[in-house]
Amino acid sequence: MAKKDTKRDADKKRKKSPPALRELLRIPPGEGAELASYDPRATPGGPRDKAAGQEAMTPMAERLAGLQDRLYAASTAGDHRRLLLVLQGMDTSGKGGTVKHVIGLFNPSGCRIRAFKTPTPEERSHPFLWRVKRALPQRGEIGIFDRSHYEDVLITRVRELVPRRDVGRRYGQINRFEQSLADDGVTIVKVFLHISYEEQRDRLLARLGNPDKHWKFSPSDIDDRALWPAYQEAYELALHRCSTEAAPWHLVPADRKWYRNWAISTLLLEHLEELDPAYPKADFDVEKSRERLLSEGRP
């Protein structure tokens, strides 16, 4: 018995590849997360330092662009799959930086990016998921939400913009909505960018120190910091109630920008590799077309 077990363990060890980053960063469905227990400066599963992290981006860029090309190509032959990256996090946590540095690695023609701001009067006149449904990626595309329907259980909860009871109902509505997307072939990659209170202060100070960035700053950003604990609590609730098998949350420590870029690129890579989209086979006679082209005259 003992011997057998040892052999099995050895087999297991030999075959074992490093755990996928998505496993490492996933908020286990049903379990939730206490944010204070996660170090925003950590680099779980990541390269050893900034230089190594940046170096890892180049080969990853090529693989990401290649997979995106296959995803789009497959859609032209009826594959209805697509990917949706949902970015959430406190102000300055790096949502915009992620779009610039990670999404910038893709072919822009296959990306559908939407930044959700304060709802317009028209948006407010509809149910909260209305504006989100209009911004979804189409088959073959990679969609990116910079903020999302989660704002409707985050700022809305913290600032009590709608009755608490209504907010409470939204978690279930979100889960059903995301399940229906998954059923439709949407791979949802939800990322919470976890930064520290101190890092946010430093980033706000950096904005103040650069006149070209003053437009990104508002004194209300400082007022919001007084609500930091309430926001963290709202995030914990959202991560707890909406990390599902169909669409789990991932917590990405985001105090280090290089790690954030590396981690989100890796998450996208893992999900796209799992999709493994295929270039469609030609539905025409390739040789015959070649001959036609080679033998044609001037029109």
Added chain:
Amino acid sequence: MAKKDTKRDADKKRKKSPPALRELLRIPPGEGAELASYDPRATPGGPRDKAAGQEAMTPMAERLAGLQDRLYAASTAGDHRRLLLVLQGMDTSGKGGTVKHVIGLFNPSGCRIRAFKTPTPEERSHPFLWRVKRALPQRGEIGIFDRSHYEDVLITRVRELVPRRDVGRRYGQINRFEQSLADDGVTIVKVFLHISYEEQRDRLLARLGNPDKHWKFSPSDIDDRALWPAYQEAYELALHRCSTEAAPWHLVPADRKWYRNWAISTLLLEHLEELDPAYPKADFDVEKSRERLLSEGRP
């Protein structure tokens, strides 16, 4: 008199910088262009060779991204200007390649890209400009049309999809539409990618030679080549009737991909530099905000 003139000429010469590429490539409003007189392999105003052309892209990328950032920033302070790049050209002329290689230099979050395909039944039920109006860039954005409302005077004309008389009315409708966009602060950069009949054949053969590109090919692409002269004529008409002061056409020789990328980047750069968008000045007390951040305690 003679002396004075000479002095003036000398002054003129000294001050004279190389003509802007936009002047060089513009189809003069009212004059039109005979396509056969333009060499698709030419490199007007361009770097001396491919290596120099590619090298010129790196510093240009930084300037383009910087101007885009300023354009977007300015929009947050009420500047309503935006830019719209319209790409037209025969199959394989490089519209998609331009989006990938030129638009890929920008921050994707500020780009609004739309590829116009065969109209859907819904689109067909509306006037031809309807779908175009829905895809326009918003203030601060860079919009990109891969094909556009010009399809409605190109393939529509060649294939006689609507009565010739109706097509004839569309040139004026397009001019009025574009004038109204210009009045709204849209800088329209219209680019016709000019490739040769032979280059198209080579590019189609290259697609046939690569199974990963078969999805981009259809035997009807070869049938379309029989209509090459009709398409060239339709383009000549569109370039003639719709090159206006408000929105002139530019003819970019496109047999050489490196020149195409360089030329379109340069056109965008010239137009963005002319817009010269400015970072908004802070409308709050920067020093006071800094002090608040530095003196605050933990919430």
